[in-house]
Amino acid sequence: MTFGARYRDAVGSRGRFCVGVDPHPELLTAWGLGVDADGVRRFADICVEAFAGTAAVVKPQVAFFEPFGADGFAVLADLIAACRAGGALVLADAKRGDIGSTMAAYASAWLADGSPLRADAVTVSPYLGFGALAPALSAARAADGAVFTLARTSNPDGTGVQTARVMGTGVTVAQQIVDEAAGENADGSASVGLVVGATRAHGLDLARFGGPILAPGLGAQGASAADLPEVFAGADTRWVLPASSRDILRHGPDVAALHAAVERTRDEVEGALGP
Numbered sequence: 001m002t003f004g005a006r007y008r009d010a011v012g013s014r015g016r017f018c019v020g021v022d023p024h025p026e027l028l029t030a031w032g033l034g035v036d037a038d039g040v041r042r043f044a045d046i047c048v049e050a051f052a053g054t055a056a057v058v059k060p061q062v063a064f065f066e067p068f069g070a071d072g073f074a075v076l077a078d079l080i081a082a083c084r085a086g087g088a089l090v091l092a093d094a095k096r097g098d099i100g101s102t103m104a105a106y107a108s109a110w111l112a113d114g115s116p117l118r119a120d121a122v123t124v125s126p127y128l129g130f131g132a133l134a135p136a137l138s139a140a141r142a143a144d145g146a147v148f149t150l151a152r153t154s155n156p157d158g159t160g161v162q163t164a165r166v167m168g169t170g171v172t173v174a175q176q177i178v179d180e181a182a183g184e185n186a187d188g189s190a191s192v193g194l195v196v197g198a199t200r201a202h203g204l205d206l207a208r209f210g211g212p213i214l215a216p217g218l219g220a221q222g223a224s225a226a227d228l229p230e231v232f233a234g235a236d237t238r239w240v241l242p243a244s245s246r247d248i249l250r251h252g253p254d255v256a257a258l259h260a261a262v263e264r265t266r267d268e269v270e271g272a273l274g275p
């Protein structure tokens, strides 16, 4: 079953929302946990309980596990496996990007069967050239998984480079990434997703893009569900996947409150985007 089919099933039954698992040190402390591997493990266990059976997509932010070394990666591996076992798709937010031969190794870590970190999808950065992502795209297809490539990020610092014109064309860097990603999805597999922040007008033509569009920025970065129809006017909103981390996680460590926050935000998103 292609990633596209699995994705449609997940959002069809659970709604369009991606919850981020970002164990910031401040959140660990606010949850009464230590800023150490044991604290991250407890944080992850609570997130599994609250999200694995509810959210269509769970997105662990790898950066917050890395400071704990091998112990942090062991927690991450268990979180990924438990969320997948609970029926959520897992998008590992690792933002990998390197020369092609190195991308193949990254892709096998996050997408190959048998890897301890095997997720359904991984975020990648196309700024060593979209073509450098080719081994990751092949690995994604082989695994019925996906890579989500940054296009127009939610942070203000990205604007200069992402809205620059590609030499010899009138097309922005971000639009060229969208167009190349759309070409990869022409086979209908939806094995390439985009990352387009929900925080502002992105200036992209997304009309021909047939794959998931991760839209981070809800809550802590200022975007709201009510902004989504305008920001994603012109896109096929069935593919838009709004995401939030801190605005959900601030309701922890109470499992019921976290669960309710996901359902509430998902309902707001579904209401705003419409069928």
Ligand SMILES: O=C(O)c1cc(=O)[nH]c(=O)n1[C@@H]1O[C@H](COP(=O)(O)O)[C@@H](O)[C@H]1O
Residues within 6 Å of the ligand: 020, 022, 061, 093, 123, 152, 153, 154, 155, 195, 196, 197, 214, 216, 217, 218, 219, 220, 221, 243, 244, 245, 246, 247
């Ligand atoms: O790829 C991402 O998920 C991402 C892309 C982007 O443009 N902006 C962005 O905020 N993110 C990630 O989405 C999460 C946002 O967290 P909150 O601001 O707490 O909702 C973080 O893990 C970011 O690394």
